[in-house]
Amino acid sequence: MQNKNSSLRDEIIRISGTNPRKCMLCGKCSATCPAFDGMDYAPHQFVNMIENGNIEPLLNSKSIYQCLSCFACLERCPRTVEPAKLIEAVRLSVIRKQGANHLKPDNIPALLDEDLPQQAIVSAMRKYNK
Amino acid sequence: MQRIGVFVCWCGSNIAGTVDVKAVAEALKNEPGVVFSTDYQYMCSQAGQDIIKNAIKEHNLSGIVVCSCSPRMHEQTFRKTAQAAGLNPYMVEISNIREQCSWVHKDMEKGTEKAIILGKAAIAKVNLNAPLTPGESPVTKRALVIGGGIAGIQTALDIADAGFPVDIVETKPTIGGKMAQLDKTFPTLDCAACILTPKMVDAGQSDKIRIFSYSEVSQVKGFVGNFDVTIKKKARYVKEDLCTGCGLCTEKCPQKKVPNEFNLGMDNRRAIYIPFAQAVPKVATIDADYCTMLKSGKCGVCSKVCTAGAIDYTQKDEYIEEKYGAIVVATGYNPISMDKFDEYAYNQSKDVITSLEFERLTNAAGPTAGKLLRPSDNKHPHTIVFVQCVGSRCANCAEKGKEYCSKICCMYTAKHAMLTRDKYPDTDVYVFYIDVRTPGKSFDEFYRRAVEEYGVHYIKGMVGKIAPEGDVLKVQASDLINNKQIHIDADLVVLAAAIEPDKSARPLATMLTASMDTNDFFTEAHPKLRPVESPTAGVFLSGACQGPKDIPETVAQAGAAASKVIGLLAKDKLMGNPCVAHSNELMCNGCSSCERVCPYGAITYSDKEFRMPDRTVAIRRVASVNEAVCQGCGACTVACPSGAMDLKGFANNQIVAEVDAICK
C-alpha cells in the first residue's frame, strides 16, 4: 500500500501545500467537522489515506463534495496539518481531469434552482467548464 | 628557552608495533628546547613515571612531552607525575601517537614519520606553555532556593539536613506552591496536603531555613560560590514577627469581594487574608489593590481587631542583601491560558473548567468543601467530559499552545476520572485522549484501574467543539476507533490545560545568566549527564522550571539538586580550570563582542584609566574575565576583533605553533 499511487500522492500533497506527516492522529478535525454526517470518509481519514497513498477511494468518495471548506478543521488542528486543504486538493485532482466532468453553459438552465445563490453557479462554471 | 624532556612510550606493541619509537625519540632530540629524549615500554607504569620524575630533576626540565596514548587516557596521570617532581602540571603536553597514529596506520615508515611530526607539534606548543595555577575562590556556605513549591521545599530541606543554611524566596504569601492546591496525588491517592504540609512545617521550623515569603529576587551579581543577591520583600502591611496567624482580621475585614487566587477565583476572600489554613508562614497579608484603608485611608478594621498589634499600614518594600554560594531555581509552572481556545468555550461557560480548578472543586478545603458541584448552578453534574492535550503537542501554534507534551495530564486525568466514579457512581465520565502516556512506576496499572474497575469511558479522539446550550454543554468529538463523530450532552467539561514555566522565569534567567530553551524552560548543563545543573556554574535546577514533571520526579530532582549544592558548599575553596580566557586591557576595545558570545556571563566591563602615547590620560571601557566562571571554550577569542582576548593553555601562538610544526 505504501508506495502505491505515489505520484498522485505527491501531486495532492503539492497542491495542498501541507504535510500530512505532521498528523498525530488526534481526530480533532473529524470532531470539529460540521459536514461529518454526510461523509463516507472523515477528514482524519483523508490525512491518513493520502499519506499512505491509498487515494483511489477518496477520488470516488462523497466526502470531497460534502466538505464545506469552512476551514474549522484547519483552524483547530493542533499540528497545522490543514485537512481541508488536503480534501480540496483531492477535489481539485478530480476536477482537473480535463473533459471528464465537463459543464457546458447550455446545460446550466436545466440545473438551475431558485434557492441556489448566483455566486455558486458562477464558481461552478469556473470550475467545471474546462 | 624551555628545557624540554621527551618521553616516547611503546605501549607494549600498541605503539611500537607500527611506530619506530627509538627513531621518534632520536628525531625529537634535535628539536628546539629539547634537552632529553628517551623511550620506555610503559610510560604510565610506576617505573615509567619514575623515569619522568628522575629526568625532571636530573636535567632540570621545565617542560615535558609524552608521546603516548590519547590525553583523554593519561594526561591527568602525567600531570600528577610532573607535579610530584615539582613541575607545574600544565607544562605537560601529550602527543597522541597511539589512537591517532599507530592504531590507525599500518605502514611503519609512514607511522613513524607521522609520530615524529605529532611530537614536534607538541614540542612547539610546550615551548610556549607557561605554568598555570587554577584560580581559587572562597565559597559562601549558604544556599538560595528561588521558589517555595514542593521542589524548593524539598531542596531546602535536604540542604538544611546536611547542615548548611538555606533561604527560600517565594513570591506568594506562603510556601506550598501548586501541590498545596491539589486534592489527591497519583498513583497512590494520598492527599496532597497530608504529605506536603508536614514538609512545609519542617521548613518553617528548621533553624537552618529562612523563608522570605511575599518576596522576589531583584538582583543577582557574582558567580559560583560568591553570589550577591538582593531580595525584595514586598510590603504585606503586617509585621511578620507579631502576627500570630489567628485569622480574626481575615474574618472581620469588610472588603469581601476579592477573587480568591488560591481557589483560582472560584470564590472570594477578604482584602486581608491568609491563603489557606496550613500556610507557612502563617501570617496575614493585606492586598493593597483592594484594601480600603490603603486606598482611601478609611477603614482600619483589621488594625482594631488585631490584639497583637501586627498591622502596619505604613510598611514599605524592603530590600535585603545576602551572599550565597549556590542558587537553586525552583520557579515551577502554571497552566496556560485557555482564552485562545475558543472551540472549548472556556470563557463562555463557567462549567468548562481546567483540571487545576477541578482539583479545587474536589478538595475538602476548596470552594465547595469537597463536594463536586458545577460552578454555574451548584448542581451535581451527571455527565463529565475530560479533554486531554488542550494546548499540549501543538505544532507551530506558539501563540496558542505548546509544542511539547505536558507529561502530567494523562495521570491526573485518570485520577480525576477515577475519584469521580468512586465518589459519585451515578456519573458518566468520558475521557477524550490522543494517546494515554503512562510511563512510570505503577502508572499504567493506575490508568487501567480507572478503565477496568471504575468504568471510565476512554475514547480515542479529540473534542472538536463545545457549545453551551441551556444548562448542558454540547460536546462534539471524534471516536476514532469506531470512526464516528459523537455528541455528548455534558454537565461539566474539564480541560487538561498544557503547563508552561512560570512567567518570572525569563527575567530570572537573565539575572542569573542561565540559559533557557525557546519554551522558557531552563536548560540543563548536559541533557543526560548533568540534568540538575544549569550551564552557569553554581546555578542548579529543581522541578518543573526545567521541564514538565510530576511530584515523584520533582522530589527526586530536588534531592539531586540539593546533593549538588551540598557538594559545592562542602568545599572551602573552589579550584577553577586554569585554561581560561584573559583579556589584554591595552588592546581591548570594550566593544562587547566577547560578552555577547560568552555562554557563562564570565565577562564584565569596567572603565579604566590609560596613559596614552601622547601622555594624556584616557578612560576606556575594557573587558575582564572572571576566572571562576569562565569554562575556557574560547568563543570570545575569535569574536574579539583586536585579538585582546586569548585563552590560556590554548593560546593563539600555541595553536599557530602547532599548525606550523605540522605543516613544515
Place this chain on the structure above:
Amino acid sequence: MQINGEFKPLIVAFCCNWCSYAGADLAGNNRLAYPENVKIIKVPCSCRVNPMFILRAFQRGADGVIICGCHPGDCHYTSGNYYTRRRMSLLFSMLNFLGIEKERTRVEWVSAAEGAKFAATMNEFTEAVAALGENKRLEDLRCKR
C-alpha cells in the same frame, strides 16, 4: 606533499576536545584506518578556531583544513559550535568568492561515538582534496621546501 611521485594532500584537522577528538580516539580504538597525512590539533571547542589558523595552515603548506566539533545542540559549552557554524559559513563562502577551491575547507560534526564517521570523513575529505591537487591558490612560496 609529493611522496614517491604520488600526491598526498596534507590535511589539518581541528578537533574539539569533547566530541571530535574523542571520536578520533574511538576511530583509533576500533583500528579504523585513515591517511597518515591527516594531522589533528586539539582545541577546547570548535569555536576556538580562528580563521587566522586556517589561513596559516594553508600558508604553511596544508592542502585541506577541516574543523570538527560536536553536533549542533550537543556542544559541551552549549553554544560554541553554533558560532563556529556561522563563522565558517561566512569564511568558506568568502574563500570560494575569491576563487579558492571550496573542497579544501570543511566543517563536520563528529560526536564522541562516531569513530567510524571520523575515519570515513577523513578518508573522503583526503580523497576530495587529492583530486584538486596541491594548494596553489592560497600558498606562500616562501614556505615551500
Place this chain on the structure above:
Amino acid sequence: MQKINSTMLIEKAAQLLENGTADRVLGWKKGEFDYDITPAVFNSVDQIKKEFVFGDFCGANLSKYLVKETRKGDGKVAVFLKPCDTYSFNQLLTEKRFDREKVYAVGISCEGMADIFKVKQIAGDGIVSVSSDGENVKVETLYDGEKTIKLSDVIAERCINCKSRKCVAYDELMGEEGEIIDSDRFDMVSKIESMSEDERFGFWQNELSKCIRCNACRNVCPACTCEKCVFDNPDSCAQNKAPADSFEEKMFHIIRAFHVAGRCTDCGECSRVCPQNIPLHLLNRKFIKDIDTFYGEYQAGAQVGSRAPLVDYTEGDIEPGEAVMKGESENA
C-alpha cells in the same frame, strides 16, 4: 529643498561653538589639493571661517574620529554626519567606542559625492583646481586647461548604489531626513559569484596584487577602530606589514573583511581611499549579502544595540557546506 552647502555648514559650525553647544567641531578642510578634502577638528570660530569646507568631494566619513576625539577633554564634540556616516556612528555606539553624551551630531542630507578617480578619467591627470556648483564640476589641469564636467557623470559608485539616504542618528538635522533605498549594490557581487572558480580567482588575484599595503583602507574604516590592530601586533600571529607574497595580499584582505563582517555598514570608505582603486567594498558586500541570505536581512548601524550576526546564532542555521553552495548560486 536646498542642497546643503559650505556656507550653511560654516554658519552652523560657528554657531555651535559660539552658543556653547560644543567645545570643538569635527568637519572637513582642504588638503593638499582641492579634491583632497581631509577631516579636521576646529577649535575656534576663526579657524572655521578660514578653513572649514564642504562640497562634493567631502566623502570622508567623520564618525570614526569621534573615538579618539571624545577622549580628549570634557567638552562636547560637534560632528557633521552624512546618512552613511550615521550608520557608522550607530555601529560605533553599539560597540561602545565613544560616549554619546560627549557628541553633538548634526545629520546632513546628501545626494551623493563625487569620485575624483572618475574626474581624472575624464579630465586627465595633473589637476590644478576643482570646483563644483552642485551641477557642474569645473576642472583645471596642467595639460588641458579648464574643462567642465557634469557632476552626475562623476558621482561615486557607492553613491550611485546608495543603500540609504536616511540619517539614522542625529541631535539636529539639516536638510531632509531621506529614505532607505532599494539599491542594486549587490549586482557586482552577484556577477563575480556567477563567474567560474578560475575566473573569480583571476579577478581577485589581479585586483589584490595591486595592493601596496598602504593601510589606507584600514585606517579610514570606521569599523577598524581597534586599540591595536592585529596586523601591527607581533604577538597576534597575524602581523604583517608588506605584501611580500601573494598569500599576504589575500590574507590581509580576507582577515580584514572578516574582522568587520557583520559590523561593516557598507559606507564604502575603503574603496574611496584605495590609491590602487581596488574594489575592496566588494569583499565587505559579499559578507553583507551572505549574511542577508543566510541569516536574514541585517544592516549594521541601523539601530544602536543590535546584535551583530557573528555574535548571534539560531539552532537552525545553515551548515557551512550548504552555505558555500548558496553563496555561489544566490544570484537572483
